[in-house]
Ligand SMILES: Cc1cc2nc3c(=O)[nH]c(=O)nc-3n(C[C@H](O)[C@H](O)[C@H](O)COP(=O)(O)OP(=O)(O)OC[C@H]3O[C@@H](n4cnc5c(N)ncnc54)[C@H](O)[C@@H]3O)c2cc1C
Ligand code: SF4
Ligand code: SF4
Ligand code: SF4
């Protein structure tokens with residue numbers, strides 16, 4: 001933590017960046033995103049295991065962009081989100097400094113995409129045993145049971161779009177959910193509307209989701225949305241060997257066609 | 268339910284469709300239910316929620332004058348889902364209408380005054396209602412002047428009426444198109460509305476000015492009016508905040524503590540100056 | 547207001563539910579789903595969540611559902627037939643908190659000023675509130691700062707306070723409350739001479755409401771204040787949708803060829819497209835303006851226009867905000883700013 005504060009102070013004092021997007025004290029025991037702009041405020045910064053929000057979500061927010069070049073405190077999913085945003089032409093190299101935090105809490109300054117790529121190459125992005133077990137439980141259900149499970153979950157959805165708002169990859173200025181010519185997704189939070197919304201969002205995030213889990217954390221009614229995204233990420237990996245957010249330049253598996261693609265999914 | 272459903276529209280039959288300009292049409296609408304039609308009253312400046320069943324509602328002003336009962340007219344530009352669906356309707360088909368909503372231009376208070384109308388592009392409809400209203404009660408007002416501009420000759424709406432007005436002799440009308448928008452036989456002015464207004468140099472004494480148009484036109488016209496001596500109290504305009512309910516409930520149209528749908532859409536410049544810039 | 551005090555034995559709640567149901571009423575009570583608690587139809591009192599400070603969503607859905615039909619329509623050749631909704635089912639909300647009970651009057655102030663929203667009004671008329679006062683509160687609760695309290699009776703038809711024995715001290719407050727007691731008079735015994743106060747949570751007043759409301763009109767132009775407060779706000783609708791007092795809505799059509807429905811759905815002033823025109827022009831283009839609207843609407847415009855505050859201090863918005871926007875903290879900052 002001291003290391004992080006020191007680095008933040010340095011970056012601000014030298015003028016290398018204008019703002020550090022990091023975690024600071026929040027309500028009660030919570031932490032929250034803070035936007036440190038003065039070296040003397042660097043002591044606000046916190047880095048512990050409560051710090052889960054994917055701060056890359058702020059890199060595309062106009063008001064935050066207006067503050068000037070940013071350094072962002074970045075755990076692994078945040079680093080992946082940065083690369084994925086780069087791959088989607090939302091960030092350019094050198095636009096952002098990542099203060100990478102390893103799972104052990106060690107900080108590394110990563111100011112080029114290449115450095116982030118190399119840093120991430122040292123970690124595995126297989127799902128944890130626990131995550132795998134949860135997905136397997138879902139897989140083992142009969143289609144009817146699974147349908148029932150998701151219907152019950154989606155029934156709670158109020159369409160607050162907290163999942164979308166907290167997602168670093170849901171940066172579309174006008175989301176498909178708001179397109180009304182035609183109205184692809186019913187705006188109402190009834191059964192069909194919710195089903196359409198969640199299936200379409202999950203599809204939009206296949207091979208883009210970086211598994212930060214923020215959609216589920218953001219959801220006020222407790223829908224485990226990340227399970228949909230994890231499932232699709234695994235499928236994409238199986239079919240195409242692709243994982244999102246590993247390279248600053250990468251092709252989007254779902255809209256690229258290659259000779260060596262296995263096409264046994266079209267049956 | 269004991270009280271009527273305030274969201275239930277009147278059913279209106281499209282009696283006549285006029286193509287005004289590219290993507291702009293006028294519908295003449297009559298009440299399917301005669302009784303409702305007889306009871307219906309409104310005043311100049313008010314608007315309604317027009318609906319295409321299956322597509323939704325959109326907010327349009329009532330473009331015909333209250334002096335001509337039995338029908339209403341609306342003029343709209345095909346812009347999105349509902350206006351697009353409206354544009355696909357044919358004569359004889361049925362659409363919905365809720366209204367009249369909002370406040371009105373205080374015509375009663377303008378007796379014996381000169382009226383100056385300034386409009387740009389598709390924003391003539393709200394003023395057309397007032398113009399006809401004043402022409403139908405011509406002896407109550409002094410001089411009536413209309414300055415109307417559009418990007419090009421094709422974009423002018425109510426072309427027939429513009430000619431009719433020009434022939435009447437009891438009002439002065441200046442039509443203008445942006446430079447480059449004229450046709451070889453164009454006889455009107457060429458130039459932007461504010462410049463034409465300045466050149467026309469209308470007297471401000473005992474005159475009220477009504478301005479409707481795209482934000483940029485309004486922004487450039489207001490200083491000219493001020494220069495010509497029009498006070499903010501005598502300068503009127505209408506606001507077009509996004510609306511859903513039209514009746515002060517849904518929150519969409521709020522500007523500060525005001526509901527544009529209830530406290531507006533008609534505002535004087537003096538009132539606008541007091542509002543936060545959220546329109 | 548009638549105040550009659552009675553004692554409702556804890557095991558009588560089940561019997562009361564049975565009587566209410568026999569009377570044709572639907573009962574909505576807090577039910578747990580995972581870590582979240584929702585007002586749902588319950589068959590038995592045993593299904594209710596035991597221990598909660600506040601529910602996840604407020605009970606406002608009972609009178610202002612997140613999606614509801616305004617009317618249905620049927621195309622018949624070139625003609626259109628409109629069909630209005632039938633009367634709503636009588637409903638009893640059980641186990642809501644005093645802050646929630648107070649919120650109905652706020653919603654009503656919007657739906658019944660000027661144009662009368664018959665659908666809302668008949669839902670409200672058909673709804674009775676059996677509120678349970680709060681024995682616990684958390685750091686997000688601030689009812690006492692906005693005119694309420696953990697044992698407040700405003701908006702409730704019957705207010706229950708759990709006393710030492712585990713039974714409820716019942717305050718019968720309205721005709722609706724009396725009517726429910728009349729369905730099962732045998733369940734309501736003579737009240738003990740106990741004071742409910744000692745069983746109520748202590749919620750200190752956290753800011754000076756008068757100061758806040760005086761300062762807001764001027765604070766409007768303090769762009770830096772709103773910008774600083776809202777930098778981390780993500781512009782979702784979570785705060786509005788969990789709020790018992792938020793009223794904004796959208797109107798949407800859905801149709802299948804010949805028939806369709808016009809729907810009203812919850813909406814939020816926090817969404818970027820809430821005010822956007824088709825042309826792209828947006829009167830509130832940035833999130834700080836939308837956050838300002840939320841605060842100004844609830845604490846300034848609302849009490850100017852509707853003579854109510856747009857907030858009952860339930861704390862839900864702050865508990866549920868994914869970005870930890872703490873409303874109370876922001877209000878304090880505005881009230882205390884010099
Ligand atoms: C008081 C008032 C009077 C108006 N009078 C006219 C008129 O006479 N002629 C005309 O062509 N247009 C008028 N407009 C603008 C018209 O309401 C919009 O163009 C129309 O709502 C677009 O709807 P849509 O469904 O086709 O577009 P979509 O983009 O599909 O609409 C989505 C929603 O956005 C809102 N909206 C979009 N644009 C506007 C806008 N410019 N103003 C307000 N709300 C908007 C509406 O609530 C609409 O339901 C008026 C607007 C207001 C507020
Ligand atoms: S769901 Fe799709 S369209 Fe909507 S914001 Fe996310 S990626 Fe964009
Ligand atoms: S955050 Fe939850 S309630 Fe909100 S739209 Fe997403 S799934 Fe629905
Ligand atoms: S305050 Fe929180 S809940 Fe409300 S819009 Fe902002 S991020 Fe969403």
Ligand code: SF4
Pocket residue numbers: 785788789790791792844856857858859860861862863864873
């Ligand atoms: S604004 Fe927040 S605290 Fe106030 S009533 Fe709404 S959810 Fe509760």
Ligand code: FES
Pocket residue numbers: 509510511512513514515516517518519520521526527528529
């Ligand atoms: S349009 Fe709904 S409040 Fe004005």
